[in-house]
Amino acid sequence: PLGKLIPVSSQLMIWLTTIVAAIILPMLVILILKHFRVLKKRNLDDREDRAWPLLALGVFLALGAFFLRLFPSTEIFSQLLFITSIQVLLFAVITLYWKISMHAMAWGELCGLFLMLGSIFKWAFVLSLICAGVVISSRLILRKHNGMQVLAGFAQGVIVTMIFLSL
Numbered sequence: 001p002l003g004k005l006i007p008v009s010s011q012l013m014i015w016l017t018t019i020v021a022a023i024i025l026p027m028l029v030i031l032i033l034k035h036f037r038v039l040k041k042r043n044l045d046d047r048e049d050r051a052w053p054l055l056a057l058g059v060f061l062a063l064g065a066f067f068l069r070l071f072p073s074t075e076i077f078s079q080l081l082f083i084t085s086i087q088v089l090l091f092a093v094i095t096l097y098w099k100i101s102m103h104a105m106a107w108g109e110l111c112g113l114f115l116m117l118g119s120i121f122k123w124a125f126v127l128s129l130i131c132a133g134v135v136i137s138s139r140l141i142l143r144k145h146n147g148m149q150v151l152a153g154f155a156q157g158v159i160v161t162m163i164f165l166s167l
Contacts, residue, residue, distance in 0.1 A: 006073040021064030029056040054092035061085035101145045101153035107132035108157020116165045
């Protein structure tokens with residue numbers, strides 16, 4: 001059904017822009033930062049090591065969102081990329097002072113999206129909520145975060161998404 005609503009050229013640009021903005025360019029930034037020894041560890045577990053890669057990711061996502069506006073029928077995808085850039089930039093600022101869960105934030109964003117889309121997406125909302133619970137539980141079991149950190153991440157994801165989608 002998506003193919004009938006969105007031109008194939010726009011679909012291609014959505015995929016290409018998302019992959020370049022969310023994966024390729026941030027990976028290059030991380031490699032450059034590691035090469036110049038700006039990052040201390042390989043796995044970005046330290047809050048201080050996360051700031052620059054997150055800032056780069058947020059900027060690349062925002063640029064990708066603006067780029068997508070050039071193509072027909074990409075408004076919702078552009079808006080979602082922009083909301084994700086806001087989420088990541090806010091997360092980058094918060095992570096300088098306190099560790100919260102980016103996994104929980106991402107699932108909160110998805111849950112907030114389906115919640116805002118209404119009753120037609122109620123099963124997608126329920127499924128995303130279940131998946132969020134599994135992911136958040138794993139973060140707690142692995143002792144990567146505590147309860148407040150995952151709650152804060154999830155709340156940020158839901159609230160920021162709902163605010164920006166209602167504008």
